[in-house]
Amino acid sequence: MELEKEIVNDIRNIVYQARDKVYQVTNNTMVQAYYEIGRTIVEKQGGKEKAEYGSDLIKTISKELSAEFGTGFKVSSLKDMRQFYLTFSKSHALRGELSWTHYRLLMRVENEKARNFYEEECVNSNWSTRQLERQIHSFYYERLLSSKDGKTMKDNLSDEDELLKSPSDIIKDPYVLEFLGLPDQASFSEKELESALISHLQKFLLELGRGFSFIARQKRITFDGRHFYIDLLFYNYLLKCFVIIDLKIGDLTHQDLGQMQMYVNYYEEKVSSKEDNPPIGIVLCVDKSESLVKYTLPKNSNVYASRYKLYLPSEEELRRELHKEYNLLELEKTIGTK
Template identity: 30%
Template sequence: MTDRPVSLTPPPSGYTDWLAELKMRIHSAQQRAALAVNRELVLLYWQIGRDILERQGREGWGAKVIERLAHDLRTAFPDMKGFSRANLMYMRAFAEAWPEQAIVQQPVGQLPWGHNLVLLSKLKNAEQRLAYAQRAIEHGWSRSILEMQIETRFLEREGKAVTNFVQRIPPPGTDLARQSLKDPYLFDFLRLGKDADEREIESGLVQHITRFLLELGAGFAFVGRQVHLEVGGDDFFIDLLFYHLKLRSYVVIELKADKFKPEHLGQLSFYLTVVDAQVKNEHDNPTIGLLLCKSKNKVVAEYALREKNQPMGIAEYKLLESLPAELQTGLPSIEQIERELGALSDEPDTEND
């Protein structure tokens, strides 16, 4: 039986809205189904890993039992992927990292297995793993983005900028504003030398706006570069202008290719005043300023902000060549973890047949 041709006559009143609602319901149901399937798979992997741990401990089985188990499971379930020896090793490590089953119902159970392998291999403690898992869910990070955020210590840098937000932004916006800025900002994607000037950096950030927005964090929307302002017949240009969707505030970013100086805030303050007067509307909150500089004296920065009546933050930026060693990850990659876990097969096998 074939479907009848769709009529080209206009749909009845209310049909379009109803169709849009149905599409949203179907999409939501698909998402819930995918999430449920993923949670069950992660739970299954955790249970297999727990069983391997318990039986190796109780029965004294050696690592070669995992190789035998991989063969037998693949034979029994030829259409299922995930039963390789390496993945069974990961399951064992996963269960060892999360001893309690309840954790699988938390963020780690909502993430795909590949994301969990990144958390497992890149982070050493449960607190960090949970924090990054939660952010990955909130912001929809892909596996590669999650790995990049961990390697650049995204969460460890969050909220570290020197600001006057406690004094200038009333709660509950204070904490959100403070968490929205970090220190330092890592512009390792620019491929610029350490002596790059402000315009080169600014141009590079706009050319790589997707990476720049990712580095800024959730909520930032790009408005423009060298945004023109006219005051009393004189022309002024803001380096970079953003809008923060959660704070409902414009964010003016000024770049300085040298060490922070208190006089830098005078120019930034002027721009905030003009944006508040000419750009923002009555529903927007006061404009926030962020000064990005090559380096800063934290005490000087704190003193400079003390008497400023507008919300401002001061943070450093790091280019590729000047990225400090302590910001480079020293944790093993997934491939290294696989090699280390695989080395267990060289142990004497005491498997009971």
């Protein structure tokens, strides 16, 4: 019986792998076909992005093709194919790992740098279409731009190597935790917040970004006869360092930052190996004072304070926050030169 079960499992794996390959080939073929259809339409319109007779032409094409091939050639679909070619013809080769649904989501991102970033992350992190949609709607790219090390509003974050050069490159502010389903008001405890994050660990890892691996919750460290407990402990295999996360539901205090600095110092001295880079500490809080962070932590500290939101921020809200942080950075530069 054991031999039969083993053979059945092996055959089952072969079938699944074959199905995956067939799906991948079919998907690549269809994506390429849609691209070529879009190219044909654009070129027949004289290569113009906006052609005066474009709408009537597409209606005619849709009617003819639908009569011959059935569904799949509606006016809206043909317009998507046309836009697909216009969006990606000037950038680079199509990615075989991405489906037509991936590309339909990507081509609705107007910012080219953001679109390129999402495309690279989608491939590197193997995002599903649902995960890609969530990251776009939660302004993942824009939140990475708001890191607190003077790179705010920097011009280029689309390059994969540029993205992960330093610890601050993985820090987002705010983190969006709408998937927890918790009320916006602070009517829950830090323990309940921690439990909710563990229950939705896969989604939390997606929000943290690429390279994170979960190690432990309530990780105990002991020295001088005293016990301390780290809320959440991760390791980032791209940056090759431990990432320590503490959760706060009240106002951020200098004691919170000091405690995190202690955790980071301990892990650097007692836990990290010679091959590891210095640990990173993140205090996740509802709100924070930039001045408190600045005057509590040493200049070269690997400790960061980031807010979390329990809902998806609107584009306007996020834009206001980015401009606010940009203005604070410019003010610090001005003061520093006087």
